[in-house]
Amino acid sequence: MELKEKLQILADSAKYDASCSSSGSHRKTTHGIGNVAVSGICHSFSSDGRCISLLKILLTNCCIFDCKYCLNRKNNTIKRAIFTPEEICEVTINFYRRNYIEGLFLSSGIVKSPDYTMELLIETLRLLRKKYHFGGYIHAKAIPGASEKLLKELGSLVDRLSANIELPTENGLKLLAPNKDSSKVHKIMQYVKTNQNNQYVPAGQSTQMIIGATKESDLEIMEKSSHLYDTYHLKRVFYSAYIPVNKDSLLPSLEKPPLKRENRLYQADFLLRFYHFKVKDLLNPDNPNFNILVDPKADWALRHLDEFPKEVTTSSYHDLLKIPGIGVKSAKRIIYSRRVFKLCFDDLKKMGVVLKRAKYFITCGGKYFLDSSLFKKEFIEKNLVLEEFIPEKKEFEQLRLFNE
Amino acid sequence: MNNGCFIYEDTFLSLLNLIHYLLKNAIKPDKIKNTSYSPNLFDEVVHLTILEEKEIFNKVIQLIGSYATRALYYVFLSNEENKELILYYLLLNGQKYKDKILFHRHLRCVSETIRISNYVIHEVHKYKGFVRFQELENHILYAEVEPVNDVLELIAPHFKKRLKNDYWIIKDVRRNRLSLYDKKNYYLVSGHEFSLETTLKSHEEQKVEELWKAFYKTIGIQERKNERCRMNFMPKKYWKYMLEMEDEL
Ligand code: SF4
Numbered sequence: 168m169e170l171k172e173k174l175q176i177l178a179d180s181a182k183y184d185a186s187c188s189s190s191g192s193h194r195k196t197t198h199g200i201g202n203v204a205v206s207g208i209c210h211s212f213s214s215d216g217r218c219i220s221l222l223k224i225l226l227t228n229c230c231i232f233d234c235k236y237c238l239n240r241k242n243n244t245i246k247r248a249i250f251t252p253e254e255i256c257e258v259t260i261n262f263y264r265r266n267y268i269e270g271l272f273l274s275s276g277i278v279k280s281p282d283y284t285m286e287l288l289i290e291t292l293r294l295l296r297k298k299y300h301f302g303g304y305i306h307a308k309a310i311p312g313a314s315e316k317l318l319k320e321l322g323s324l325v326d327r328l329s330a331n332i333e334l335p336t337e338n339g340l341k342l343l344a345p346n347k348d349s350s351k352v353h354k355i356m357q358y359v360k361t362n363q364n365n366q367y368v369p370a371g372q373s374t375q376m377i378i379g380a381t382k383e384s385d386l387e388i389m390e391k392s393s394h395l396y397d398t399y400h401l402k403r404v405f406y407s408a409y410i411p412v413n414k415d416s417l418l419p420s421l422e423k424p425p426l427k428r429e430n431r432l433y434q435a436d437f438l439l440r441f442y443h444f445k446v447k448d449l450l451n452p453d454n455p456n457f458n459i460l461v462d463p464k465a466d467w468a469l470r471h472l473d474e475f476p477k478e479v480t481t482s483s484y485h486d487l488l489k490i491p492g493i494g495v496k497s498a499k500r501i502i503y504s505r506r507v508f509k510l511c512f513d514d515l516k517k518m519g520v521v522l523k524r525a526k527y528f529i530t531c532g533g534k535y536f537l538d539s540s541l542f543k544k545e546f547i548e549k550n551l552v553l554e555e556f557i558p559e560k561k562e563f564e565q566l567r568l569f570n571e
Numbered sequence: 572m573n574n575g576c577f578i579y580e581d582t583f584l585s586l587l588n589l590i591h592y593l594l595k596n597a598i599k600p601d602k603i604k605n606t607s608y609s610p611n612l613f614d615e616v617v618h619l620t621i622l623e624e625k626e627i628f629n630k631v632i633q634l635i636g637s638y639a640t641r642a643l644y645y646v647f648l649s650n651e652e653n654k655e656l657i658l659y660y661l662l663l664n665g666q667k668y669k670d671k672i673l674f675h676r677h678l679r680c681v682s683e684t685i686r687i688s689n690y691v692i693h694e695v696h697k698y699k700g701f702v703r704f705q706e707l708e709n710h711i712l713y714a715e716v717e718p719v720n721d722v723l724e725l726i727a728p729h730f731k732k733r734l735k736n737d738y739w740i741i742k743d744v745r746r747n748r749l750s751l752y753d754k755k756n757y758y759l760v761s762g763h764e765f766s767l768e769t770t771l772k773s774h775e776e777q778k779v780e781e782l783w784k785a786f787y788k789t790i791g792i793q794e795r796k797n798e799r800c801r802m803n804f805m806p807k808k809y810w811k812y813m814l815e816m817e818d819e820l
Contacts, residue, residue, distance in 0.1 A: 171785050178789045202732050209804065210700040211815060214791030216800025220700075223790065261779045262786075264712060264737060265704045266730075410794050424794050500676070507674045517682040 168248060174258065176248040180228040180239050181274055183412075184331075185375055185405035189220040189269035189304045192326040192370035199300025201263055201270070203326060203370075208269050221272035221306060222262055226250055226287055230276030234333075234344040236380050238412045239276045249278075252291040256299045263303055270304030270326070271295070281312035285321060292324040304370075309359075311351035318358055319367075326370040327402070330355040335391040339381035342417055356399040371402035378432065379425040380409040380418060384455035389435055389446045396439065406432045431457040438464060441495055442488045460552045465491040468528055469548055475528045476535060476542060480510050491551075492524030512536060523554055575617040576602040576610060579655070583647050587627045590659050592619065594666070603655035631662070636670035645688035648721045657683050694718055695725045701809050702726065704739060705780075706773040712739040713767070715812050723750050727757045740767070780814055787815035 190207025209218035227249035228239040238245065255273070262268045273291065277284050288307055295301045306327040309318055322328055330352045334340045340347055352374075359372045374395060376388060392404045408424035435457065438444035442464070449463050450456070458466045468475060468491050477486055479501055487498040497520040504510060504518060512531050515522060526536040527547045535542060577600050579589045586603070593600055602614065610616050624630075632640045643661065646654050660680035665672045676682050704712035712734065716723070723743045727750040730739060734752070741750045747762035810816035 171782055174782055175785055175789050178786050182790050182792055200734065200736055204699070204729075206696075208696070208700045211787065211813065212801045212805040213787065214798075214801060215793075215795035216797035216804065217791075217795075218804070219787070219790060222786070258782060261775075262783060264734065265706070265779065265783070266700075266702050266714070266734075267783050269700075408795075410792065426795065503674050504676050507668075507671055508677050510677075514677040517679070518676045519682075519686070 170254060170258075173248045173250060173254070174224070176246055177225045177228060177250060178223065180276075181223045181225045181272070183238070183407060183410065184223065184272070184274060185407040186306065186329060186373050186403065187218055187220045187223060187272065188403070189306075190370070191402060192304060193365060194326060194369045196302030199302045200260065201301055201303035203302075203304050204269070210266065210268055220269045221304065222259055222268045222270070223272040224250070224255070224274075226255070226273060226275040226284075226291060227278055228276050229278050231279070232277055232344070232346040234347065235413065235415045235417055236343055236377060236409065240413065243413065250291075252287075252294045255291050256295045256301070259295060259303075260299055260301060263301070268303075270301075270306070272306045274308040275310070277310060281310040282314055282317060284310045285313040285317040289317060289321050289324065292321070296324055306370075309355045311347065311355060315358060318355060319362070322359060322362065322368045323366060325368060327373060328355075328359055328368045329373045329375070331375045332391070332395070333375070333377055334381055335376055335383045335388045336381070339383060343380060353399075356395070356401070360399045372399070373401055373403040373405060375405040375407055377409050378406050378429050379421065384450075385428070385432065385435075385457050386446070386450040386452070386455035388432060389439070389450060392436060393439055393446050404436060406436070427459050428457070431459065431463060435463045443485065461548070461555065462491070464489075465524060465551050469544060469551075472544055472547075476530045477528060478530050478533070479515070480505050480532055490525055490528050492521055492526075492528075497521070497525075524551060527551070574599065574601040574615065576600070576604060576608075576614040577617050577619065578604055578606060578608065581605045581607075583644060584623065584625075584627060586647065586655060586658070587631055588621050588623050589619065590655075590662050591624070591627055591630070592621050593659065594663060600656070600659060602653075603659060605655075634669065635662070635665040635672050639665070639670065639673050639684075642673065642684055642688040645691040646684055648725070649687045649691050650720050651687050654687065657687070691720045691722060691725075694720050695722050697809065698722065698726050699729050701805070701813060702730075702741065703812055703814060704734075706776050707767075708769050708771040708773050710738070710773065712737050713770070714739070714741045715744050716741060717745045717808075717811065718743065719808075721746060723748055724759055726750070727752070727759070731757050784815050784817075 188207050190205065192203040193205060194203055196202045207220065209220050211219040213219055229247045229249065230239045230241055233241045259271045273288060275284050275288060292305060292307060305325040306329065307321060307325045309321060309328050309330045311330055332349065332352055333344055333347065337349060340349055356372060359368050363371060395401050395404055406429050408426050408429040409421065410424045411418060411421055435449055438449065449467055457463055477490055479487065484498055484502055487493055487501060500518050500520065510531055515531065522536065527550065529536065577589060577593065579585045589603065643658055646658055657680050661672065661684050664675065664678055664680060668675055673681060673685065676685065698716060698718060702714045702716060704714045707713050723741065726741065731752060736754060738754060739752045749760050749762060749765055751758045751760060810820055
């Protein structure tokens, strides 16, 4: 088989994995080719608008498992391919030198056994690091069920490791991935958490859940995420809207992947990690799914209107973060600026604070942005829903010079 | 001499010296321009011979701090039409607000400085990803870029660290300037001083490019197609030098 065809087959099988980030590694490199950039770099964007940072491939799409949602499942009749370690190294180095990529994302179907598969991954990455002296970013999949010794070795070659939890509940997993066992995934996470340092998985670990293949609610998904962040200190949980690639009576028949829902989950995930929200603030058993029409923070604010409008010149950092449309950056800018001058609405705009959503929830110097009689749930909700459909414009204000 | 159009010698230091002079003598300029400026009928062009102070750079750092000075430099590298005047007003206000100057975002010169320097930083970051090297016959890696701002010197250090064992050249086509790396240091030269021996690609190049294009086509998920989103992150102005976009241009 030609190398090009192999690459097509094995990139095609790998593309459903959502993670492609190349950030967060502080690993030092001295000689050889390449390094890592702490903030991560996107080298291109695919037709679906996702960042391309890593050469994302499977070592092989042969697999002894039969996960219902997966293109590579044992019972599918598709073309199978396997890379040799040298081929992977050559392509990686060739792409890297031309600045197409930040590094390699290597996953694999399971051939023969988990240990055997892990050994193949390790052999490849060892070759890449030791013989080709590759110092760029590597993200590898850890194969659940492989021995600890191999996990130890794999982790010392990569920047990031991940093991996918796939489905938020045991029931979902039993239904669609009968060969998988979540306890094995948890074992990997526990091991990585205990051993992580500058030489071992320096960029930390991540995982992924498929959204919409099974019946779990957003509440169940977020509780799972929250648990994973707390227990294993994951860097990221990725959510991947289920895309039907197989026909199976156990799988839902969706016309379109639930992209909006995926988006809401990412927004909520941010609220957990950077905005001090708890899952129970956002969802509860009576209200187990996110509002598709407005984002989770705005949804929360609408249910807690008694805490608003917040006065931006006096609210604490923590409180500023609760305002829809105000992010970490904006909140910090407000805090710094109001120490040195008296803020007004115009200043907020000059500071790059986006008022699109925030304006309904704030006062500035005691003044509400709109007519204060409009501070009503129905009015705000209606406008927020409308705003969702207006694409964000990047504002490059015309220069009005200083003589004004 | 108020309200003149003051000309500086195209370098950052020369600009700082000029601004320093204007501030010291309480002159309020109408325009500050570099030597390539072609004046209009109403411009009162003033060429000053100012004794260049080497210390000026340190003076500025002492006045407004190194962080703000860096922002100042980024604005200088930008393509903004009135950037010199923005910097004049920034330093004017800097005399009062010292190293707190950047917190005063209600001043237009401050919000503009921050906006423009962010734009420059943003462009540098984009180019770290979007630069595409080709391997030439003689194994030199060669890339062409066309940045809006004059960011070549900010991109070069990144590739010095990353591709330290290769000879490489990045050419700013718009300004006809090149950055050359000889496995030790990088140099910035004008296109008049340097020309490429060959632009023939190495025999491997074609194959690698095809692999990359095949990968690019494969990795997009049809069911998630999102043209607007791609455009947001990777505006068309970058496509010209990105081989994977060739077919879509
Ligand atoms: S283990 Fe399951 S998800 Fe992974 S490649 Fe095999 S069939 Fe697909």
